[in-house]
Amino acid sequence: MGTDDNLKAAFAGESRAFMKYLAFAAAADKEGRKQVAKLFRALAEAERIHAQSHLALMGQVADSEHNLSNAIDGETYEFTQMYPSFIALAEKEGNQRAVISFRNAMAAEKVHGNLLTNLLEKLGAEKESDYYVCSICGHTVAGYAPEKCPSCSATKEKFKQVS
Numbered sequence: 001m002g003t004d005d006n007l008k009a010a011f012a013g014e015s016r017a018f019m020k021y022l023a024f025a026a027a028a029d030k031e032g033r034k035q036v037a038k039l040f041r042a043l044a045e046a047e048r049i050h051a052q053s054h055l056a057l058m059g060q061v062a063d064s065e066h067n068l069s070n071a072i073d074g075e076t077y078e079f080t081q082m083y084p085s086f087i088a089l090a091e092k093e094g095n096q097r098a099v100i101s102f103r104n105a106m107a108a109e110k111v112h113g114n115l116l117t118n119l120l121e122k123l124g125a126e127k128e129s130d131y132y133v134c135s136i137c138g139h140t141v142a143g144y145a146p147e148k149c150p151s152c153s154a155t156k157e158k159f160k161q162v163s
């Protein structure tokens with residue numbers, strides 16, 4: 001194990017902590033524990049800084065053309081290999097909630113692959129528009145929020161505008 005492996009491991013660990021602390025902050029908000037929520041959000045921000053510092057040293061962040069290709073590879077791996085095998089095993093184990101969670105993600109990753117590919121193909125001549133993300137399943141749409149999420153059937157208000 002060299003430092004390159006350790007950077008990878010540290011990036012993975014910090015990324016997990018970032019996500020976990022944001023979830024913990026949301027849980028604290030629900031309980032009305034404002035100070036706990038604030039601390040978790042502050043720690044999440046610090047872990048984000050650590051994760052991005054490690055990632056930069058791994059040579060993973062390049063120009064947008066390369067970053068779009070990199071992201072397409074990641075999304076494609078997820079929806080063609082990772083999630084199909086995860087879904088098959090969850091079905092075999094009868095873990096229906098995991099099946100649904102994996103299916104939601106797989107459907108979204110497919111759309112992400114398309115959004116990334118479309119933008120890469122048009123890069124330099126793209127039209128600017130906002131994106132809308134379903135807060136239930138992560139389905140992502142360019143330009144408008146649909147009346148109903150095509151993936152999980154959530155209503156329009158569930159979509160979060162990202163600009």
Ligand SMILES: [Fe+2]
Nearest residue numbers: 075108109112
């Ligand atoms: Fe994705």
Ligand SMILES: [Fe+2]
Nearest residue numbers: 134137149152
């Ligand atoms: Fe959805």
